[in-house]
Amino acid sequence: MTDNPNDKPSTKRPWVFIQGQQAFQFDAQQHDSLLEAMEAHKVPVHFECRSGYCGACRTTTLDGDVNYQHQPIAFIRKGEILPCCCQPTTDITLVQD
């Protein structure tokens, strides 16, 4: 995939890697959140509130960036994301424990 910085986010489909394996491409046209895309691709992920305030979906990332539509309230550390309320903006690598 070519990374053209002029690409609009809606046309860009970042790759999601899980444990080093290329898993799927995130398509913002199809999924509102990374969590929805993970579910659609049968990637196991915890969730409760699906709205950024409980922290159950907290996932560690090795690299990559995400964008939150609303600033989430749940507590996360550096390098952790809340898939229920974010969309990847670059290729991203997730670690599962």
Next chain:
Amino acid sequence: MKYTTFSREQNDALKEPMFFGNPVNVSRYDQQKYPIFEQLIEKQLSFFWRPEEVDVSKDRIDYQSLPAHEQHIFISNLKYQTLLDSIQGRSPNVALLPLVSIPELETWIETWAFSETIHSRSYTHIIRNIVKDPSEIFDDIVLNEEILKRAEDISGYYDELIDATRQYQEFGEGEHTLPSGETITVSLRALKRKLYMCVMSVNVLEAIRFYVSFACSFAFAERELMEGNAKIIRLIARDEALHLTSTQHMINIMASGEDDPEMAEIAIECHQDAIEVFRFAAEQEKAWASYLFKDGSMIGLNEAILSQYVEYITNVRMQAIGLPKIFETSENPIPWINTWLASDSVQVAPQEVEVSSYLVGQIDNSVDVDDLSDFSL
């Protein structure tokens, strides 16, 4: 250090630590040291609901048709939740407010505790509807051995903190001989330790203990039973998710030491104790599951499944605050519970829920099955 309701100290609240600085003077929210508490207040206010908005009248008919062992499960959970929210409705205020030093955290604690009083009021709403004499249920809470065991462990951390705060305010640091002849040592560090462990135990209470009851309530509702209750529990669960998030933030800020370096040392010292608080609560909740199901399981839920859920949720909550998980379980044995915990499916606007007594607060005691025949829930 004496507490005052309006400190004259011309301090900069942005430079105060969360706890053990100057008492808060001006309640101002235009600036925050920790904006997260302001966001929690906003969110909690936006979650506001009233028990009377939820129609629970059909639950009475459901309840009467439940076999005795399922009535036991339902009522025991209500008793336990009543106990937990009785504690939570007052204790954050009594124990934490005298120690707080920043306005946004002070107001968050008040907002948090207030929402717990709504939970307590909702139990009265539920109980009034299903039994003739609510006293039968309420009176047993202070008699029931299984509930009392838990009450002691939960209120213990609060009570110790409250007592240690009182001694610190009364005598200050150092060794003191009481009129009784007893010698006590008061130290700020020991008090901070009590605060840290208290917040830890509150996190366990809200992030684990409640979920056993939640699971049972939703298991009934999965069978289309006690659905009014489940609607209320869903609103309670939504609030509790905010509360557990708030204590996770507090624990994290304390452990980071960014605001009080001594707190970071205490967090390291208390690492093993914190793990044990989680382990002990998980074991206690598994024992509770065994008490609930002593006369028989319910469809979709039994002691083994509920215990596995306790282990699963304990792991999730421990990892959230940087503690290692202590159970092998990594799978949620009751994934359907998440549908009930997801907020996009929570309906709160009064016009969207089935409302019988919205803002009226009256319970119609004469409803029977026929009255409900053209009701669909």
